[in-house]
Amino acid sequence: GDSVTQMEGPVTLSEEAFLTINCTYTATGYPSLFWYVQYPGEGLQLLLKATKADDKGSNKGFEATYRKETTSFHLEKGSVQVSDSAVYFCALSTNAGKSTFGDGTTLTVKP
């Protein structure tokens, strides 16, 4: 079946450090790929998405590129801020309408 594997956390970085959170997936067909974020005390919200191979999703300084050859969708940010501290979830949706989430990666950014 479909699955999403995320880099295990927690991840702790200093402000202005470079961030990478790895995400790989297994799915039939050509899924859409997402990163959702959950800030402390808030609900899940979409951060970015990509719908086909080589697409790059971007938002708030975060980027992720849909790599079909490596079945990956790694999240990156060049310079993290304290306000980026949150739980990040990688997810996919298939053409059949199925949604699958990874287990989340907790990011803590220290000043």
Next chain:
Amino acid sequence: EAGVAQSPRYKIIEKRQSVAFWCNPISGHATLYWYQQILGQGPKLLIQFQNNGVVDDSQLPKDRFSAERLKGVDSTLKIQPAKLEDSAVYLCASSLGLAGGDLDEQFFGPGTRLTVL
């Protein structure tokens, strides 16, 4: 624009009791999802509706869980009887279109935290 509403926010019950959760999606959103999120894990899809029809309920434990979306708007999820392992946050989400389509960004509610003792 109002977001996805869920109630109650918290519920504590004893095992073998019944419980129901309610969700009101964003107005105009055709697709509604119920997820179960156990502590330390990602959301697991239980059931997905498009309007008032079921698109996917393959991971819904149908011996104890049921869900309905009458009139294609709000929805209820019921557990009867509850087990200890049902302790989790139950998330409702909605989207304009079906998962996998162009309008599939999901908007999540705040969730209901269920504790089964």
